[in-house]
Amino acid sequence: MEKAFVHIASAVLVxxxxxxxxxxxxxxxxxGRSSLxxxxxxxxxxxxxxxRSFQATIVFSAADLAASRFDVSVDLASADTQEAQRDATLRxxxxxxxxxxxxxxxxxxxxxxTAAGTFEATGKLTLREVTRDVRIAxxxxxxxxxxxxxxxxxxxxTLQRLDFGVGRGDYADTSAVGNDVTVKFNLRLLPAxxxxxxxxxxxxxxxxxx
Amino acid sequence: MSLRxxxxxxxxxxxxxxxxxxxxLIVQFTLGWSAADLPLGxxxxxxxxxxxxFGMTILMLAVLRLLWRLANPVPALPATxxxxxxxxARVTHGLLYLFLFAMPVTGWLMSSAxxxxxxxxxxxxxxxxxxxxxxxxxxxxEVHEALAVALIVTVGLHxxxxxxxxxxxxxxxLKRMLPFTRR
Numbered sequence: 001m002e003k004a005f006v007h008i009a010s011a012v013l014v015x016x017x018x019x020x021x022x023x024x025x026x027x028x029x030x031x032g033r034s035s036l037x038x039x040x041x042x043x044x045x046x047x048x049x050x051x052r053s054f055q056a057t058i059v060f061s062a063a064d065l066a067a068s069r070f071d072v073s074v075d076l077a078s079a080d081t082q083e084a085q086r087d088a089t090l091r092x093x094x095x096x097x098x099x100x101x102x103x104x105x106x107x108x109x110x111x112x113x114t115a116a117g118t119f120e121a122t123g124k125l126t127l128r129e130v131t132r133d134v135r136i137a138x139x140x141x142x143x144x145x146x147x148x149x150x151x152x153x154x155x156x157x158t159l160q161r162l163d164f165g166v167g168r169g170d171y172a173d174t175s176a177v178g179n180d181v182t183v184k185f186n187l188r189l190l191p192a193x194x195x196x197x198x199x200x201x202x203x204x205x206x207x208x209x210x
Numbered sequence: 211m212s213l214r215x216x217x218x219x220x221x222x223x224x225x226x227x228x229x230x231x232x233x234x235l236i237v238q239f240t241l242g243w244s245a246a247d248l249p250l251g252x253x254x255x256x257x258x259x260x261x262x263x264f265g266m267t268i269l270m271l272a273v274l275r276l277l278w279r280l281a282n283p284v285p286a287l288p289a290t291x292x293x294x295x296x297x298x299a300r301v302t303h304g305l306l307y308l309f310l311f312a313m314p315v316t317g318w319l320m321s322s323a324x325x326x327x328x329x330x331x332x333x334x335x336x337x338x339x340x341x342x343x344x345x346x347x348x349x350x351x352e353v354h355e356a357l358a359v360a361l362i363v364t365v366g367l368h369x370x371x372x373x374x375x376x377x378x379x380x381x382x383x384l385k386r387m388l389p390f391t392r393r
Contacts, residue, residue: 043259044329045321045336082325082342085250170252175332177252 024067027058027151027189034187036074040161041178042086049081049090058153058189060140062119065111070121074104094168101128117141127164134159138185149191156184211389215282219386224282227275228387231310234268235365238313242358262321263331269314276307288381302368309361315339316357320350 037050053075060068076096081087091098108123118139125134138155160179161167167177214221220228241261248254287296321328322338323346329335340346375383385391 042326043255044263044332045259045327046329047325047327049325082344083347084344086326089250173252176256 024059024061024064024194026192026194027060027153028192029054029056029058030150030188030190034185036183036185036187039182039184041180043176046178047081049079051075051078052080053078056187057195058187059194060151060153062113062117062140065113065119068108068111070106070108070123072106074106076101076103094171095166097128106134125159125164128166130164132159132163151189153187153189154185156182158182215285217283218285218382220285221282222389223278224275225387225389227271227278231268231271231275234264234271235361237264238268239358239362259329262317262328265314265317266328266330266336268310269318272307272310272314275310285386288375288379288383290379290381299371302364302371305360305364306368309357309364312357313354313361316350316354320347320354323347323350 035050036054037048039046039048041047051074055073055075057069057071060070077091077098079087079090079096081090090096093099104125104127106123106125108121110122112120112122114120114137118137121136121138123134123136124131134157136155136157138153140151140153142149142151144150159181161177161181162172162174162179166181171177211219211225212221213223215224238261241257241264245254245257245261248257287299291299318328318336319339322340323343325338325342327335327338372384372387375381376385
């Protein structure tokens with residue numbers, strides 16, 4: 001009898017987090033078929049670039065936005081604009097300063113539904129140790145692909161680079177380097193085991209007010 | 211002076227396009243050559259952005275100029291010219307037109323390959339002609355620079371020929387491209 005109780009108790013302990021996971025599915029990014037890019041303006045010309053390396057923990061359910069969460073870290077040194085000199089400038093201290101700031105970090109704080117299949121995430125983006133509130137409009141769609149559940153998360157937001165101190169010295173001149181930078185992403189998501197909640201990184205520190 | 215060309219003289223539109231492009235080419239060589247010596251930085255990018263804007267202006271003017279040339283009679287060369295001189299004049303003029311297109315187009319290709327889309331005086335961005343390709347950039351740069359040298363040589367020949375017509379042969383060849391002159 002005592003033994004049976006232990007079995008039931010352990011079953012409940014194991015099942016409880018699993019039940020939570022079943023309610024709000026977790027996803028892993030299919031890196032080979034996902035992109036995180038940006039569009040910026042330089043001396044009047046708009047160009048595109050991308051981040052080759054980023055990690056994302058996506059916990060999302062349209063039916064349970066309160067329990068949904070995005071946590072994204074972007075490896076700033078992986079910025080690629082298809083031109084070596086500009087990439088080096090981006091990694092340099094006037095822009096991302098990757099020697100001091102390895103990554104940018106975005107974590108959501110809330111979601112709202114804007115239309116069928118489209119949502120808005122509000123969260124905090126930390127770049128160069130500056131944290132700002134950012135809203136991101138995105139769409140989320142799931143379908144079966146050859147028996148596998150696949151979801152697509154796509155969206156964009158426009159940031160003002162100077163809010164984060166990106167582009168200093170001469171490069172602070174917005175007629176030479178536009179202040180607006182559009183960040184856009186198209187992620188292919190595969191079902192994943194939900195990470196233990198405590199492992200999701202805490203929101204960044206050293207917040208600065210606008 | 212009429213707007214259109216006559217059988218003996220270039221009209222106002224042809225003259226305007228000719229001399230405007232001359233002025234822009236001088237600007238282009240100044241900007242292009244000075245940018246080459248500048249250290250990497252914002253100043254260089256700004257100089258190159260201006261170079262590209264003027265270059266695209268020349269390309270648009272070259273299109274207009276070619277259309278205008280096709281729609282107008284080209285004043286005849288002096289009857290005294292020998293056949294080889296006529297041939298030389300034709301080749302020189304043909305090359306000059308070719309360069310007016312080839313210079314901006316190779317520059318545009320170079321910018322596209324480097325993923326530095328060309329803006330027109332910050333007003334709009336021209337589409338990239340080709341996908342970014344690091345391998346192509348250096349080759350295109352060499353072609354662009356070689357064309358620049360070839361253009362200078364051809365312009366030199368063109369100017370020497372004009373001066374020879376004016377001062378040695380004493381015919382109207384130069385005058386017919388000059389405003390405020392009469393036959």
